[in-house]
Amino acid sequence: MENKRTCLYDRHVKAGALISPFAGFDMPIQYSDIASEHNAVRTDCGVFDVSHMGEVWVTGPDAERYVQHIFTNDVAGAPAGKVFYGMMCRPDGGTVDDLLVYKMGDRSFFLVINAANIDKDVAWMQSHTEGFDITLDHASDRYAQIAVQGPNAERVMEEVLGIPCAELAFYTAKTIGDTIVSRTGYTGEDGFEVYGSSDYVCRLWDLLADSHRCTPCGLGCRDTLRFEVGLPLYGDELSDDISPIMAGLGMFCKTDKPEFIGREELARQKADGVERKVVGIRLDDKAIPRHGYPVCTTEGETIGEVTTGYRSISTGQSVCMALIDSRYAKLGTAVDVQIRKKTFHGTVVKKRFYEKHYKK
Amino acid sequence: MNKVIEGLCYSKSHEYVRVEGNIGIIGISDYAQHALGNVVYVDMPDVDDEVEAGEEFGAVESVKAASDLIAPVSGTVVEVNEALADKPELLNEDAYENWIIKVEMCNKDELNNLMDAKAYADFCDKQ
Numbered sequence: 001m002e003n004k005r006t007c008l009y010d011r012h013v014k015a016g017a018l019i020s021p022f023a024g025f026d027m028p029i030q031y032s033d034i035a036s037e038h039n040a041v042r043t044d045c046g047v048f049d050v051s052h053m054g055e056v057w058v059t060g061p062d063a064e065r066y067v068q069h070i071f072t073n074d075v076a077g078a079p080a081g082k083v084f085y086g087m088m089c090r091p092d093g094g095t096v097d098d099l100l101v102y103k104m105g106d107r108s109f110f111l112v113i114n115a116a117n118i119d120k121d122v123a124w125m126q127s128h129t130e131g132f133d134i135t136l137d138h139a140s141d142r143y144a145q146i147a148v149q150g151p152n153a154e155r156v157m158e159e160v161l162g163i164p165c166a167e168l169a170f171y172t173a174k175t176i177g178d179t180i181v182s183r184t185g186y187t188g189e190d191g192f193e194v195y196g197s198s199d200y201v202c203r204l205w206d207l208l209a210d211s212h213r214c215t216p217c218g219l220g221c222r223d224t225l226r227f228e229v230g231l232p233l234y235g236d237e238l239s240d241d242i243s244p245i246m247a248g249l250g251m252f253c254k255t256d257k258p259e260f261i262g263r264e265e266l267a268r269q270k271a272d273g274v275e276r277k278v279v280g281i282r283l284d285d286k287a288i289p290r291h292g293y294p295v296c297t298t299e300g301e302t303i304g305e306v307t308t309g310y311r312s313i314s315t316g317q318s319v320c321m322a323l324i325d326s327r328y329a330k331l332g333t334a335v336d337v338q339i340r341k342k343t344f345h346g347t348v349v350k351k352r353f354y355e356k357h358y359k360k
Numbered sequence: 361m362n363k364v365i366e367g368l369c370y371s372k373s374h375e376y377v378r379v380e381g382n383i384g385i386i387g388i389s390d391y392a393q394h395a396l397g398n399v400v401y402v403d404m405p406d407v408d409d410e411v412e413a414g415e416e417f418g419a420v421e422s423v424k425a426a427s428d429l430i431a432p433v434s435g436t437v438v439e440v441n442e443a444l445a446d447k448p449e450l451l452n453e454d455a456y457e458n459w460i461i462k463v464e465m466c467n468k469d470e471l472n473n474l475m476d477a478k479a480y481a482d483f484c485d486k487q
Contacts, residue, residue: 029424030397033397033398033423034397034398034423034424035398035423220423220424223424224423286401286445287401287403288400288401288421288426290425290426310423311400311401311421311423313423339403340403340416340419340426342403
C-alpha cells in the first residue's frame with residue numbers, strides 16, 4: 001500500500017528534502033541537515049509541514065461533557081479559544097494518545113491527534129459516544145497544517161504571512177474564516193500552528209519560502225527539539241503501557257474531575273506511586289544513548305531502557321529519557337547505560353535538558 | 361558525486377582497507393559518509409583489541425542513528441584515529457584521508473573477498 005502525501009509533498013521534493021515514511025506518510029526528515037534546522041528554530045524561525053496530524057471536530061449539546069469524559073485535562077468553564085494539552089487513557093491508565101483540545105465554542109471542540117494514532121483514536125472516540133448527544137466529524141483529510149516556530153515566529157507570521165497573532169496568548173487559538181491559528185507548538189520555542197485548507201497552507205508555505213526569513217524544517221529536528229525540552233513522543237514516552245503518571249505528566253490529568261476514562265487508576269497511581277517512571281539521564285561521556293539501550297544500576301542490574309536519546313544539539317550533552325524502575329528515579333541517582341558492548345556512567349536528571357522559551 | 365579511490369579494497373557495507381605491508385588502514389567510504397549525513401560520534405575500539413572480518417568493531421553515529429562499523433579484514437588494532445574523538449565530522453570532510461583504525465592483518469587472503477574500486481563503484485550505482 002502506498003504512503004499518503006501531504007499537499008506540500010512536491011515542494012519538499014523540489015527543495016531536495018530527504019523523504020522517509022512516517023505514520024503512513026512520505027514526510028520530509030531534513031532539507032539541509034538536522035542540526036542547522038534545529039538551530040534555526042532555536043535562534044530564528046523555522047516552519048514544519050505537520051499536515052499529517054489528525055483532526056476531529058466534536059460538536060453538539062453534549063460536546064463538553066463528552067470531551068470531559070474521554071480527556072484527562074479539565075476543560076470545564078474555559079473560554080472559547082482556550083487550548084488544552086492532555087491525554088485519552090484506558091481504564092487501566094494506559095495512554096491511547098496525547099492530544100490538543102481546542103475549545104472553539106460551548107458546543108464545539110477541535111481535537112488534534114497524532115498522525116500515527118489517527119485510526120485508533122477515531123475508533124476509540126466513536127466507541128464512547130453512547131449517551132452523548134454529539135457529532136464526531138473526522139476532518140483529517142480537510143486540514144493541512146504548518147507550525148511556525150522560533151523567537152521570530154510572531155514577526156514572520158505577521159509580516160510575511162499577514163496573519164495577525166501578536167495578541168494571541170500562549171495556548172489560545174482564534175479562527176480566521178475557516179483557518180484556525182493557535183499559539184502552540186512542539187519545540188519549546190514561541191510559535192504558532194495554522195490549520196487550513198490545502199490551497200491556503202500551500203500559499204503560506206510559498207510565502208515563507210520566498211521570504212527567506214523562515215527555514216524549512218523536517219521531522220528530524222522536530223524530534224531533537226521536543227526531546228531537549230522534555231516533551232514526550234507517543235510511542236516512546238507514552239503508550240498503552242506507559243501512563244501519563246509514569247511519564248511525569250500528572251499535571252495534565254485532573255483526577256479531581258468528577259469522572260473520565262482512566263480517572264480511578266490515574267488517581268491511584270498518583271496516590272500510591274508507580275513501579276516505573278520516565279526519567280532524564282545525562283551521560284558523563286560523549287557516547288550517545290539511544291532508544292532501546294539498557295539502563296542498569298552501577299552494579300550491572302538492568303532496571304529499564306532508553307526511550308529517546310540524542311547528543312543534544314543545543315546543549316552538546318549526551319542525554320536521554322528512559323523508562324526505569326522507580327526506585328532509581330530520584331534526581332542525582334547514578335545509573336549506567338549500555339551502548340553496544342560498553343557501559344557508560346550517567347546521572348538521573350530532569351527531563352527538561354534545555355529551558356523552554358514560551359511567550360507567556 | 362561518489363568518490364571512489366583506486367587501490368583500496370571495499371566491502372559491501374561501505375568500509376575500505378588501504379593495505380600498507382601487513383597493516384590494513386580501515387575507514388568508511390565517501391558513499392557511506394554521504395549516506396550518514398553529519399557524523400556526531402565515532403565509537404572506536406582500543407589498541408590491542410581484536411577485530412574479525414564481517415564482525416562489528418565500532419559505530420559511526422549521525423544525529424538520528426548509530427551505524428555499525430563492520431571489519432573488512434581480521435587482525436589486531438595497532439592504532440586508533442584519536443582526532444575523530446573530538447572532531448567526528450572529519451569523516452564527512454574526507455572519508456579517505458581520515459581513517460578510523462589501523463590493524464595488523466592476520467589473514468591477507470580476506471582481501472580477496474573485497475571489491476576493487478571499479479567493482480565498488482558499480483556496486484554503489486546499483487544501491
